Amino acid sequence: MRIAMIGTGYVGLVSGACLSEFGHEVVCIDKDQAKIAELNKGRVPIFEPGLDEVVAANARAGRLSFACDLSAAVSQADAVFIAVGTPSRRGDGHADLSFVFGAAEEIARALDGYTVVVTKSTVPVGTGRKVEDIIRKLRPTAEFDVASNPEFLREGSAIEDFRRPDRIVVGAETERARNVLKEVYRPLYLNETPIVFTSRETSELIKYAANAFLATKITFINEMADLCEKVGADVQEVARGIGLDGRIGGKFLHAGPGFGGSCFPKDTLALLKTSQDANAPVRIVETVVAVNESRKARMAEKIIEAFGGVKGKTIAVLGLTFKPNTDDMRDAPSLVIVPKLQAEGARIRAYDPEGAHEAKKVLEVETCEDAYEALAGADGVVILTEWNEFRALDLERVKGLLKKPLMVDLRNIYRPAQMAEAGFTYVSVGRATVG
Ligand code: UGA
Numbered sequence: 244m245r246i247a248m249i250g251t252g253y254v255g256l257v258s259g260a261c262l263s264e265f266g267h268e269v270v271c272i273d274k275d276q277a278k279i280a281e282l283n284k285g286r287v288p289i290f291e292p293g294l295d296e297v298v299a300a301n302a303r304a305g306r307l308s309f310a311c312d313l314s315a316a317v318s319q320a321d322a323v324f325i326a327v328g329t330p331s332r333r334g335d336g337h338a339d340l341s342f343v344f345g346a347a348e349e350i351a352r353a354l355d356g357y358t359v360v361v362t363k364s365t366v367p368v369g370t371g372r373k374v375e376d377i378i379r380k381l382r383p384t385a386e387f388d389v390a391s392n393p394e395f396l397r398e399g400s401a402i403e404d405f406r407r408p409d410r411i412v413v414g415a416e417t418e419r420a421r422n423v424l425k426e427v428y429r430p431l432y433l434n435e436t437p438i439v440f441t442s443r444e445t446s447e448l449i450k451y452a453a454n455a456f457l458a459t460k461i462t463f464i465n466e467m468a469d470l471c472e473k474v475g476a477d478v479q480e481v482a483r484g485i486g487l488d489g490r491i492g493g494k495f496l497h498a499g500p501g502f503g504g505s506c507f508p509k510d511t512l513a514l515l516k517t518s519q520d521a522n523a524p525v526r527i528v529e530t531v532v533a534v535n536e537s538r539k540a541r542m543a544e545k546i547i548e549a550f551g552g553v554k555g556k557t558i559a560v561l562g563l564t565f566k567p568n569t570d571d572m573r574d575a576p577s578l579v580i581v582p583k584l585q586a587e588g589a590r591i592r593a594y595d596p597e598g599a600h601e602a603k604k605v606l607e608v609e610t611c612e613d614a615y616e617a618l619a620g621a622d623g624v625v626i627l628t629e630w631n632e633f634r635a636l637d638l639e640r641v642k643g644l645l646k647k648p649l650m651v652d653l654r655n656i657y658r659p660a661q662m663a664e665a666g667f668t669y670v671s672v673g674r675a676t677v678g
Contacts, residue, residue, distance in 0.1 A: 245321050246262055246268065246323075247272060247322075250273060250328070251271045254326045257401045257405060259271040264406075267306065271308070272316055273311065282309040289571075291398065292400070313349050321357075321358065322358065322361055322423055325343055325362050328342055328364070329343060329364045335516065336515065354382055358385075358386070360388070363394055365509075365513075366391075367451075370447060388417050389443070390415040391414035391443045392412065392446070393449065399566060408431065413438060413440050414442055414444070414447060451517070454510040454514075457495050458507040458510075458535070459527060462501075462531045464482055465535075467481055468672045472674075478655075497655070499653055500627065503574040505573040509574075515528055539576045543579065546584060549623070549668075549670040556589050556623075557622050558592070558623060559624040561593075561625070561627065562577070562598075562628025562630055562654075563598045570601045575627075575628075576627060580627065581608055595610070614636060620644070620646065623651065624641065624649070626650070626651070626654055638667070648666055648667040648668060653672055659671065660677070666678070
């Protein structure tokens with residue numbers, strides 16, 4: 244099967260590479276000539292574990308290629324995926340669909356023979372219909388269907404998520420389109436991965452509902468963490484105690500500094516706009532957005548309090564990205580926390596295993612080559628992202644490097660008892676402060 248993937252951002256690149264691994268012939272298209280030139284040299288512009296290898300192996304096998312010419316790829320394709328960006332539109336939180344509609348116009352001009360056009364970008368309900376209208380208007384007699392196929396990949400584990408998804412969601416209006424998508428996902432279909440075939444609108448909403456629900460779960464446990472701190476309970480035990488109930492489930496119940504990234508903040512906002520336009524408010528999600536936003540600033544206050552004021556102090560910050568195993572800084576809690584600490588007079592020495600380069604573009608921060616370099620001579624350390632390498636720091640060495648043994652751990656990667664024993668003052672989230 245021949246596939247054209249429009250957009251070589253995160254979703255397009257991972258999906259294109261993994262679909263070629265399924266045996267399809269995939270051309271990934273992007274307007275950015277420099278990026279395509281790099282990809283053709285085997286250089287992958289984002290950090291995602293395992294992606295380099297999948298790209299290299301399939302490019303070598305001749306199944307995966309990169310090009311700027313959309314029309315050649317689309318005219319030969321059985322399925323064309325739209326995986327371009329849908330950023331929040333400036334000012335109102337609506338998803339900006341100009342890239343999606345622009346791609347639809349270009350696809351329309353290039354269609355040749357029956358083709359299924361698939362929106363993979365996260366798009367508001369009703370977008371598939373609009374894409375169909377755009378194409379129909381430009382090419383009234385073209386043979387095509389427009390389907391929705393949202394992705395549920397997590398940054399940092401996207402390759403695994405693609406190979407072994409919990410489910411695939413396909414919104415399609417015709418049997419012909421459904422059959423093409425069944426063929427696209429054939430290896431997974433044979434593996435008995437559940438495929439939810441539904442209408443386009445339902446499929447589009449499933450994506451937003453899933454992300455909003457997960458964001459709600461995180462926000463719920465974050466508020467429970469605040470309550471735990473007040474009443475002397477332990478949020479990790481609360482999470483375990485409720486998560487063992489199969490109806491609740493233990494995942495996405497890690498309290499922390501608030502959710503960030505390229506998806507939850509943008510998608511919850513876009514869902515709110517859709518719900519307001521439809522006059523069907525989703526008040527829970529409204530609250531989730533507000534609570535999460537204020538949480539990041541409150542985390543800075545928590546740090547300031549733990550340090551007894553930060554004016555003139557040096558703080559070692561471990562982790563800047565919104566989560567581990569990515570270099571993505573979009574909506575990372577560090578973007579709120581670090582400037583607030585700096586505004587209060589702190590000097591920040593940060594270390595992030597993969598994010599320093601991206602972080603430098605959005606934060607004015609001194610970065611170090613490793614955790615211990617950041618710690619040397621600092622007044623205390625703050626853990627903002629739970630990279631694995633921070634889980635097993637040599638605590639004696641850490642203590643020796645810091646002016647005072649103070650750790651603020653906003654990801655709860657250490658145990659209070661262990662930290663007390665190691666002689667630290669240890670402040671975490673939703674658990675008792677020790678030392
Ligand atoms: C999220 C979803 O998990 C994916 O299913 C979805 O495909 C993707 O958005 C998307 O729409 O493209 P991602 O943004 O990569 O994936 O990251 P998550 O692992 O979901 O984490 C999001 C944020 O929530 C991070 O800031 C993370 O630190 C935070 N989080 C997550 C918590 O604070 N606690 C948790 O228990 C889990």
